[in-house]
Amino acid sequence: GAVVSQHPSRVICKSGTSVKIECRSLDFQATTMFWYRQFPKQSLMLMATSNEGSKATYEQGVEKDKFLINHASLTLSTLTVTSAHPEDSSFYICSAQHAGNTIYFGEGSWLTVV
Amino acid sequence: QQQVKQSPQSLIVQKGGISIINCAYENTAFDYFPWYQQFPGKGPALLIAIRPDVSEKKEGRFTISFNKSAKQFSLHIMDSQPGDSATYFCAARESGNQFYFGTGTSLTVIP
Numbered sequence: 001g002a003v004v005s006q007h008p009s010r011v012i013c014k015s016g017t018s019v020k021i022e023c024r025s026l027d028f029q030a031t032t033m034f035w036y037r038q039f040p041k042q043s044l045m046l047m048a049t050s051n052e053g054s055k056a057t058y059e060q061g062v063e064k065d066k067f068l069i070n071h072a073s074l075t076l077s078t079l080t081v082t083s084a085h086p087e088d089s090s091f092y093i094c095s096a097q098h099a100g101n102t103i104y105f106g107e108g109s110w111l112t113v114v
Numbered sequence: 115q116q117q118v119k120q121s122p123q124s125l126i127v128q129k130g131g132i133s134i135i136n137c138a139y140e141n142t143a144f145d146y147f148p149w150y151q152q153f154p155g156k157g158p159a160l161l162i163a164i165r166p167d168v169s170e171k172k173e174g175r176f177t178i179s180f181n182k183s184a185k186q187f188s189l190h191i192m193d194s195q196p197g198d199s200a201t202y203f204c205a206a207r208e209s210g211n212q213f214y215f216g217t218g219t220s221l222t223v224i225p
Contacts, residue, residue, distance in 0.1 A: 004157075006157070034213070041201075041218075041220070042218070043203065043215050043218045044158070044215050046213075091155075093157045093158070095157075101145075101146040101163075101207060101209065102148070102160065102163070103148075103160075103213060104160060105150070105157035105158045105160075106157050107156055107157045108155070110155070
């Protein structure tokens with residue numbers, strides 16, 4: 001299957017700082033990428049849909065000024081958690097849309113805010 | 115509102131047995147139904163997917179059964195193995211729109 005790379009896999013940051021997570025489609029071009037947040041033993045919660053060259057579409061309740069999403073190219077989308085707080089600690093996962101309907105997920109990024 | 119309802123929440127199956135996970139939906143515009151497998155600390159991996167024009171799709175030990183009239187689809191894992199122990203998510207998508215995920219099923223296959 002297609003490969004989606006996510007980096008970093010784990011990051012620890014201090015409260016009040018910002019952290020960037022990258023999502024790359026390695027062997028295909030993805031006009032649409034999705035960002036999810038997942039709490040332990042729960043399902044995936046869609047945060048935003050990212051389309052190349054345009055502003056991301058955020059789900060209700062997701063602060064767009066806190067979770068900055070940039071999709072500057074067909075193979076890269078980034079999520080920046082700004083002014084991170086401990087409650088932002090979570091598992092963040094991206095996915096990229098490939099050839100119509102199929103989406104492939106990255107390996108996820110564990111964010112711990114201390 | 116949960117667009118895709120998944121059951122059971124957890125499932126324990128003996129090695130060699132059949133694992134069955136069910137999902138139901140209401141939106142008849144959904145036209146793509148994938149299943150994802152997720153191991154702890156990892157991102158979900160596409161396992162198998164089906165479109166509503168077929169009633170069954172099989173790939174190895176994994177089979178999707180699709181009942182369009184009942185708006186239900188299920189994942190069957192034949193000859194379940196301990197290595198199949200993971201969380202499984204069903205999903206549904208209306209073409210051009212976002213994916214909706216089920217709440218997940220934690221499968222444990224005991225030796």
